[in-house]
Amino acid sequence: GQNIDQPTEMTATEGAIVQINCTYQTSGFNGLFWYQQHAGEAPTFLSYNVLDGLEEKGRFSSFLSRSKGYSYLLLKELQMKDSASYLCAPNRDDKIIFGKGTRLHILP
Amino acid sequence: ETGVTQTPRHLVMGMTNKKSLKCEQHLGHNAMYWYKQSAKKPLELMFVYNFKEQTENNSVPSRFSPECPNSSHLFLHLHTLQPEDSALYLCASSQAEGESTEAFFGQGTRLTVV
Numbered sequence: 001g002q003n004i005d006q007p008t009e010m011t012a013t014e015g016a017i018v019q020i021n022c023t024y025q026t027s028g029f030n031g032l033f034w035y036q037q038h039a040g041e042a043p044t045f046l047s048y049n050v051l052d053g054l055e056e057k058g059r060f061s062s063f064l065s066r067s068k069g070y071s072y073l074l075l076k077e078l079q080m081k082d083s084a085s086y087l088c089a090p091n092r093d094d095k096i097i098f099g100k101g102t103r104l105h106i107l108p
Numbered sequence: 109e110t111g112v113t114q115t116p117r118h119l120v121m122g123m124t125n126k127k128s129l130k131c132e133q134h135l136g137h138n139a140m141y142w143y144k145q146s147a148k149k150p151l152e153l154m155f156v157y158n159f160k161e162q163t164e165n166n167s168v169p170s171r172f173s174p175e176c177p178n179s180s181h182l183f184l185h186l187h188t189l190q191p192e193d194s195a196l197y198l199c200a201s202s203q204a205e206g207e208s209t210e211a212f213f214g215q216g217t218r219l220t221v222v
Binding site for chain 2: 045
């Protein structure tokens with residue numbers, strides 16, 4: 001199966017930290033992508049985790065646990081421009097399958 | 109600019125019309141994808157082409173017909189669509205051999221069926 005579960009919406013304050021969780025069940029799993037999508041725009045790549053552990057890239061970090069079928073995206077020092085949808089996307093047999101996304105609202 | 113270009117950006121068509129969406133990638137990738145994004149729904153994978161061969165048809169109705177003449181171009185031919193087919197259609201490309209890299213998306217075609 002390809003069930004991908006992430007919260008529908010989250011709200012955080014500018015300057016704070018937020019963690020977006022994702023659980024998945026997928027066969028042929030090769031790795032997991034996180035994408036950012038602003039309203040009306042195409043998704044843009046944030047991170048790709050293949051091995052277990054934490055990958056840090058500036059203000060954004062992504063974590064993967066293959067055995068638990070679990071990942072999270074951590075956003076630090078939130079800025080207003082971070083208001084967007086964040087898409088968890090397992091890579092199944094070289095096909096990228098997207099979850100419904102988490103709409104993140106940033107309050108000033 | 110992601111290296112993936114889609115045309116047109118917006119399209120309004122009647123249910124009896126025939127139209128085509130075009131996607132072109134300048135990244136040297138060997139895999140191309142069509143996704144559909146309806147309001148309040150996740151991105152839905154429609155078709156996958158690896159090395160110009162269709163490797164996935166995700167139970168898409170036959171009124172959508174893909175064509176991949178070479179590894180740089182991908183088309184989606186549309187005919188006798190329904191209003192519920194109105195959505196954002198996104199094309200993406202990636203290098204799909206061995207360890208995958210990320211998919212790069214075009215800006216999409218906003219399709220409205222009237």
